[in-house]
Every structure is written in C-alpha cells, then in structure tokens.
Amino acid sequence: MTLGWLSIVRLGLVQMSLGAIVVLCTSTLNRLMVVELALPALLPGLLVALHYGIQISRPKWGFLSDTGGHRTRWILLGMATLAVGGLLAAAGVAVMETRIAFGLVLSVVAYSLIGLGAGASGTSLLALLASHTAPHRRAAAATITWLMMIAGIALTAGGVGAILDPYTPMRLLQIVALVTGGAMALTVLAVWRIEAGLAPAAPERDPMPFLDGLREVWSEARARNFTIFVFLSMTAYFMQELILEPYAGLVFGFTPGQSTSLSGAQNGGVFLGMLCVGIAATGLRMGSLRNWVVVGCIGSAGSLGAIALLGQVGPVMPLTAAVVGMGFFNGVFAVAAIGSMMALAGQGRGAREGTRMGLWGAAQAIAAGFGGLAGAAGADAMRRVFVTDATAFGTVFMFEAALFLAAALMAARVIERPAPMIRANLVPGE
Known part of the structure; x- marks a missing residue:
C-alpha cells in the first residue's frame, strides 16, 4: 500500500x-x-x-x-x-x-x-x-x-x-x-x-514514553550518524544565506536590485538541481541517492570555492554563473538528502519513522539558525582581521566549502549500506 x-x-x-x-x-x-x-x-x-x-x-x-x-x-x-x-x-x-x-x-x-x-x-x-x-x-x-x-x-x-x-x-x-x-x-x-x-486501521498506541522512544532511536548507529550528517551539511547549506548579497554589493558593486536578482538566480539553480535529480534518479534510474548526495556536496563546495576566488579577481568575472552553479548543486544535494532520509526513516525498529524524521528535522532547523548566524558572525570577524572584504568573505565561503566536503565524506559512509537491504525487501512483493 x-x-x-x-x-x-x-x-x-x-x-x-x-x-x-x-x-x-x-x-x-x-x-x-x-x-x-x-x-x-x-x-x-x-x-x-x-x-x-x-x-x-x-x-x-x-x-x-x-x-x-x-x-x-x-x-x-x-x-x-x-x-x-x-x-x-x-x-x-x-x-x-x-x-x-x-x-x-x-x-x-x-x-x-x-x-x-x-x-x-x-x-x-x-x-x-x-x-x-x-x-x-x-x-x-x-x-x-x-x-x-x-x-x-x-x-x-x-x-x-x-x-x-x-x-x-x-x-x-x-x-x-x-x-x-x-x-x-x-x-x-x-x-x-x-x-x-x-x-486499514490505526495501530495500537505505543506504551513507551517519548524520551525512551527517542533514546531508542538515538541508540541506532545509522540514525545517530545521519543526524550528525544532517546538522553538518545543513550548517554548510545555510552559512551563505545572510552574507551572499552583502558580498555581491561590497566586492562586486551590485546594486540592491542586482543583488536581489542574484538571489533569484540562485533559487533558479536550486530548482534546476532538484528537477535534475528527480528525473535522473526516478525517471532514468541513473545513480543512487547516496551518489547524488555526494555529488551535490562536492559540487556545492567547488562552487563556493569559485565564488571566493572570483572576489580576488574582481567585478569582471561572472559571479552570477558561479552562484547559479552553487544553487544547482544545493538543489541536487537537498533532494537526494531528503530522499535518503525517507529511505533511512523506515530502517531500524518499526513504527518509528516519525520519530526519526523529527530528529533529523530538528537537526536541520537548528543548523539553519546556527548556520546563518555563524556565517554572518564569521564575516564580521574576518572583516576585522583582513584588509579587503573579498578576503574576509572568501575565508568564510572556503570554510563553508570545507564543511560540504566533510559532509560528502560522511554521506558516503552513512548512506552507502541501506540500498542492498531495500532491494532485498522489495523482491518478494514485486
């Protein structure tokens, strides 16, 4: 069903x-x-x-x-x-x-x-x-x-x-x-x-208290490691949220309207990345979700590195193209990570899908708030250390890129084993 x-x-x-x-x-x-x-x-x-x-x-x-x-x-x-x-x-x-x-x-x-x-x-x-x-x-x-x-x-x-x-x-x-x-x-x-x-009918109410159920899920190595992965990757995902437009204005001379359009271009890239994974993974059966997560993380890291390096070159280089690329790989990562989340939610003790999704959702929400504030605070701190804004913001972008690379390595370890289990469980019912 x-x-x-x-x-x-x-x-x-x-x-x-x-x-x-x-x-x-x-x-x-x-x-x-x-x-x-x-x-x-x-x-x-x-x-x-x-x-x-x-x-x-x-x-x-x-x-x-x-x-x-x-x-x-x-x-x-x-x-x-x-x-x-x-x-x-x-x-x-x-x-x-x-x-x-x-x-x-x-x-x-x-x-x-x-x-x-x-x-x-x-x-x-x-x-x-x-x-x-x-x-x-x-x-x-x-x-x-x-x-x-x-x-x-x-x-x-x-x-x-x-x-x-x-x-x-x-x-x-x-x-x-x-x-x-x-x-x-x-x-x-x-x-x-x-x-x-x-x-056909609602399951019987689980007599286990919430904290005991949460401890039970946290004791599962796969659920615990995936929670850490979600927090790490989402911190990287949101670190640029509050500093990308100021970076475009201070370093590249973008007007408020141009920087707003830059954010629109980024979201357009996210849309394309999500659409790409949906078509490739489901329609064309190309690549596993784990591979798409890794590709998204590595591509996001590379795009952030390009954004940081462009600041050293100056306004003549195509910042918008690099930002669209970052959005594209962000979208690839996001959809593949959510799909992996759905797959992992059903593994482990039964009737705990919601608890696992809630645990990962909490990690994502905390990372969203923490990542945005950390990016803004990091940019302020680096501007006190370095002479140029390009170097200050670029340092934060490079740190964000390093977090994405660490998330890619972790994804390869956390998401690599469920696929054989899923296929084995599907055979009898197909």
Missing part, C-alpha cells in the same frame, strides 16, 4: 501551503519591521531564530504521529497552529506601530506558534511520505514536494509584493488572513481521506 503519483502531488500541496505562510513571516514581516517601523534588524532575526529553535520539538511531533495512528490529524493540527501564528505575527507588526512592547510580546507568541505548527505539520507530512512511498519513487517524491514548496514561496512572495502597496496595517492583515485561510483550506482538501487507502 504505497502512495501513487496523484497522492504525492496532493501532499506537495501541503508543502506549498506551509511554504506560503512561513515566507510571509520570515521575509515580508522581516522587511516591514526593519524598513517601515525602523526597528533594529536584530529583532526580526531573533524572531526567525526563535521559530527555528522551537522546531527542536520535531521529534516529539514525529513520535506522536507514530503512536497516534493517523498522521493526517497532526498535519491538520500543525497547519492550523501555523495559520494562527501567521495571523498573530501580522497583528504583532501592526500593533508595533503604536504599542511596541505589546507588539513584541504578540510577535514572540506568534513566532513560537509558527515554529510549533511548522514542526508538527512538516514532520508528520514527511513521515507519511517516508512510510508509504515506494523506494523507486522517493527521489521524485522529494523533488515534487520541495519544488511545490518553492513554488508556494515564490507565488506568495510575488503576489503579496504586488498587492501590498500602498502599505497599511489593515491591508497587511487582510492579505495574511487570505493567505493563511487559503493555505488551511488547501491542506484540508489535500489530505482528505488520503490515509484511508494506505492503512
């Missing part, structure tokens, strides 16, 4: 809805606080970090979806929590115009709910995919769901940007209410009875 292509696309709609709400809170509201309200950039940065930090609860949500019988209820509960958090976050920005203290308290509550909702819904969704996606479809399933999430982010950001002007707090609240309400409705339709055809 596995998910068909239509069901995978339906679950991708949930990812699209999740991305649509989160991008408002991490991008649009961020800009409003810094520009329109003239607040320190550290404030929205700390709120975004809070929403990542709250997602350390992902293992708990995964465990609950393992033991509770149906994962769709946790997807819906998480999306509802996320929608409420998004509305409160917009209200917090509106309130800050007149009552800054109350607005800050409201924002802290809102971003906490956003972290909880994204953790509960996202973890349960990935656990459902991991439990019921056929092995040969995992790369394509990861590609479909993540491309749809990127589409949700892009469509929401573009659409909201087009109708938000002229900005007023009331207009902001109306738009966010429309986005969150639409995302919730789409999620309900997407998961409606999708699990009914997969499992």
